[in-house]
Amino acid sequence: MERIPILRMGGFLLVTIQIELDDQVAVALQEDLSERIVKTGARGVLIDISALRVVDSFIGRMLASIAAISKLLDAETVVVGMQPAVAITLVELGLSLKGVHTALTVEGGMERLRTAVAAPGANGHRTS
Amino acid sequence: MVTAQAETQTLQTSQDVVLVRQMVRQKTTDLGFSLIGQTKLVTAASELARNTLEHGRGGRVLIETVQNGHRSGLRLVFEDSGPGIPDLHQALSDGYTTGTGLGLGLGGSRRLVDEFEIDSHVGQGTRVTIVGWK
Numbered sequence: 164m165e166r167i168p169i170l171r172m173g174g175f176l177l178v179t180i181q182i183e184l185d186d187q188v189a190v191a192l193q194e195d196l197s198e199r200i201v202k203t204g205a206r207g208v209l210i211d212i213s214a215l216r217v218v219d220s221f222i223g224r225m226l227a228s229i230a231a232i233s234k235l236l237d238a239e240t241v242v243v244g245m246q247p248a249v250a251i252t253l254v255e256l257g258l259s260l261k262g263v264h265t266a267l268t269v270e271g272g273m274e275r276l277r278t279a280v281a282a283p284g285a286n287g288h289r290t291s
Numbered sequence: 292m293v294t295a296q297a298e299t300q301t302l303q304t305s306q307d308v309v310l311v312r313q314m315v316r317q318k319t320t321d322l323g324f325s326l327i328g329q330t331k332l333v334t335a336a337s338e339l340a341r342n343t344l345e346h347g348r349g350g351r352v353l354i355e356t357v358q359n360g361h362r363s364g365l366r367l368v369f370e371d372s373g374p375g376i377p378d379l380h381q382a383l384s385d386g387y388t389t390g391t392g393l394g395l396g397l398g399g400s401r402r403l404v405d406e407f408e409i410d411s412h413v414g415q416g417t418r419v420t421i422v423g424w425k
Contacts, residue, residue, distance in 0.1 A: 183312065186305040186341070217312055217330060219337040220399060248330035256334060256399040257385050 167192045169199050175207040175276055176200065176238075181214045189225040196229055200236045207276035208233050211269055213244025223258045230263045239279040240264060243272035294366075297355035302369075308340040311352055315365065318354060322363050324425050332365060332423040335400035339369045339419050342396045347371025347417055357422065364405070364424040375413040383409075 165188055170177040176199055178192070196208060210226065212218065218226070230240040241264045253260065264279075266272035300311055315336040319329040336352075343350040350371030357366045376382045385398045397419075401407040406422035 183309045185309045216316070217333050217337060219334050219341075220396060221337075221341060246330075248327045251327055252330045252334045252403065255331070255402050256338075257402070258399070 164188060164191065166195065169195060171199075171203055171205070174205055174280070175209055175273070176203065176205045177209050177211070179211040179214070183217075184215070184222055186221055189222055193225055193229055193232065197232050197236065200233060200238045206238050206280045208238055208240045209269065209272045209276060210240065210242045211244050211272075212242060212249075213246065215249065216246065218245070218249050218253055220256060220258055223253055223256075223260055227260055227263055239276055241266050241272040241275050243267065243269055292366075293358045295356045295358055297353060299351055299353050301349075301351045302340050302343045302371075303349045305341075305344065308337060308344060311340045311354075312337050314354055315367065318356065318365050319423070322356060322365060322425055324365075324423070328423065328425065331403040332367075332421075335403040335421055335423075336367055338396040338400040339367070339421065342419070343369045343371045343373075343417075346376075347373030349373075350416070359424075362424050364422050366420065366422045369419045370416065371418075372416040375415055375417055376409075376411040377413050379409060379411060 165182060167178060167180055167188065176196065178196065199205065200208065226242055233240045243266045245265060264275060266275050298314065300314060301307060312333050315333045316329060319332055324332070340352060348371065350369065353368040355366050357364050383398045383401065400421065404421040405424045408420040411417040
């Protein structure tokens with residue numbers, strides 16, 4: 164089975180999905196990412212889906228799970244590069260990906276991660 | 292409605308679901324569907340193919356180009372010999388799930404296509420027919 168590479172960039176992890184995702188590869192990515200977050204102590208995860216021409220309910224749910232799992236592991240997730248046709252289809256399908264941060268470009272996504280990580284009290288950091 | 296060209300693909304693994312997506316993408320591209328039209332039909336096909344695989348214990352899909360006057364479209368017929376769906380009304384409502392999904396498969400894919408028909412018999416199987424017009 165193919166696995167999607169996870170790159171480390173500073174304090175963030177970067178995933179670019181460039182293959183057609185079957186369900187098993189999607190589940191493996193979720194597991195690999197969780198492990199890498201803990202191993203590296205990454206504070207942010209950026210997932211570039213600009214090459215994905217289809218996001219169905221399973222893949223959408225996987226993206227939402229990754230965001231939720233990352234949050235529990237003290238990391239923020241941003242999904243970047245969603246194609247307009249994919250966004251329209253997802254909403255009609257009934258999946259609005261609540262709780263998943265998005266940005267249009269990788270640059271925008273990195274900016275969003277930096278802001279989220281820098282914000283006081285963000286990411287479960289105790290302020291008291 | 293006239294059927295022009297037909298192809299069958301078996302649905303036994305999650306790789307087959309990806310294959311069906313690619314086949315539907317190719318056909319809708321050939322037929323000149325808009326990008327959004329392609330994406331909707333490919334996504335609906337992906338949902339229904341996964342349903343056939345997970346709930347129907349595998350099956351097949353018939354992919355055929357259809358013609359209605361000047362309109363051309365793609366019809367997909369998903370068939371399995373699985374346990375069938377006891378309550379179709381419930382199965383078509385959002386949030387209903389017996390498997391690992393969110394329960395958006397049937398109801399969600401119905402919203403993405405122009406025509407949707409489901410025929411299911413407990414103990415015999417399920418057949419879902421969808422059509423997307425260009």
